Amino acid sequence: MQASGAESHGNMIGAQDRGAVPMVELWRGNLCESLHYGHAVVVDTTGQIVEAWGNPQAVIYPRSSCKMVQALPLLESGAADAAGLSPKQLALACASHNGAAIHSEAVTSWLGEMGMGEADLRCGPQEPADIPARDALIRAGESPCQIHNNCSGKHAGFLTLNRHLGGGSEYTEFDHPVQQASLQAFEEVTGEAIRGWGVDGCSAPNFSTSLLGLARAMGRFAGAREGQGLRESAQARLTQAMMTYPEMVAGETRACTDLMRAMNGQAAIKTGAEAVFVAILPGKGLGIALKVLDGTTRASEAAIAALLVKYGVLDPAHPAAKERLNPELRSRRGLLAGEIRVADGFA
């Protein structure tokens, strides 16, 4: 504030973000045009902090980044094996997919195997992010349905578990046995009681946790191996399914798919709405979680790519890495206008 006599409002940074740090910058010409703050934490398989930026105790919603946690009861209950689910279906249960044909066909088949259909889902309709699928619907004059919802694989998993448990049809309600099983697994792997819960975009409960709790859960997944125990086997199978079928976890052009392909079995990663990103590094024995304060995906993608490079599982020269770490901004006529950069001091 320069002018005298004017009403002034001071710098209140720190009151609500409790220490977020600059993570990602957008540069245009010679100016940093926009700036993203956030928190990130890397832990080992025992949950000990290896490195952190900002405040690991920041309380967040994992949103879709915790789908592999939500899928644990599906395996641990025996429901997945009773239904004969394939690793590809397990990957889809952990997905935020594009609604491309490969996803909607797989969910349709899965529901059919249970004698169920689109009307049994409770995720709500969503226009596919996949452009060919979107355009095909528009040309056919059809509306998107619940199968196109990016969470429909998770919900097919919920329905499979629900059939096994014999619960009622409203499986997204907080008190429903499916969600209570999810809650129990969530608290066990984060090592914390939840701080509350909110309604996710797909209408299922989403549980809040510290960022450290979410990283701790990813660390446990990273340390788990098949045959160690019920929990560890489930974790290892889900991690392996995500790494084996990266196209089922998101879709073409998406960060999760592109980066998992580039890392070729060295990490399973998952995005969540409002700029959450997690990574499971089984070979390194590390779990990672980050949250960009303002919820912007371009920043969470750049930040997770930077951490994957730093921890030696992503080659920064790979085109999929470059596209997230340091993408060019171009005008609609193709002129170079700027770039996204990871902030000095982060990763």
Add this chain to the structure above:
Amino acid sequence: MQASGAESHGNMIGAQDRGAVPMVELWRGNLCESLHYGHAVVVDTTGQIVEAWGNPQAVIYPRSSCKMVQALPLLESGAADAAGLSPKQLALACASHNGAAIHSEAVTSWLGEMGMGEADLRCGPQEPADIPARDALIRAGESPCQIHNNCSGKHAGFLTLNRHLGGGSEYTEFDHPVQQASLQAFEEVTGEAIRGWGVDGCSAPNFSTSLLGLARAMGRFAGAREGQGLRESAQARLTQAMMTYPEMVAGETRACTDLMRAMNGQAAIKTGAEAVFVAILPGKGLGIALKVLDGTTRASEAAIAALLVKYGVLDPAHPAAKERLNPELRSRRGLLAGEIRVADGFA
């Protein structure tokens, strides 16, 4: 940082944002899930600060928020009157439009009046944000063209000015007479030399300024009346055109259009990419400019709505105001999930 022995990175807030303050929050359940920082400043018609949040000296790109400044040479040169441009066309010259039929038809006619066509534009193609227009293109199997670009009205204005000045065809180049005229007007109304320039999404130069400079420009527009002088007449005509034809400035469902309709001639407002927003309040003699640090539009819309309410030109009970100030977040099945709120201490 809690753990001992771990590598820690301290809080660097303040190093780059120089004092941005919390402006807008996203709440889900009982938790503030995401948070947006920014800068805002309100000035009178002489450019004196009336009120400010964060740092009015923050250097920004106005992006499309300064289209009424870029249109000044079109009027002041006599080109607009020589071409017989209507107030509706002047509003379109200041627009970031949806590419709806009313916009593309108006730009097509305008180019036709000059004996020109789509190929004379230099803004590049863009898929219409207007859903009916987008779907019509997809059903017809057609690609979006430059007329659909949200800036095509501004570029039709550039072409009109260029014809008057007799410049070459590459009117978006920095050294071109059209852009040099724009630069001169920009420096005069902001009261500052530019700090540099970048390539905008439409390939035209975008000049950087302090946020205070941008607000000062809006204050001058707010104080201008027809008949006072060449500059003031041009400013008053552009402000009036925007307020009279809000549907030409953006389009259905868009904040600029909805809020200008709600304010019914009390303010002209304009958004810019990366979360800039400006307002011209002729009746109050005030100019406003704000920038959300992270570039998120939901936050700049909530913030400008809050300032318009505070300065008495927007009724907070109007549905268009409520939709920006405090919109509900709902799941894809329609369940209430949370809301956007203006942060305590802002506006």
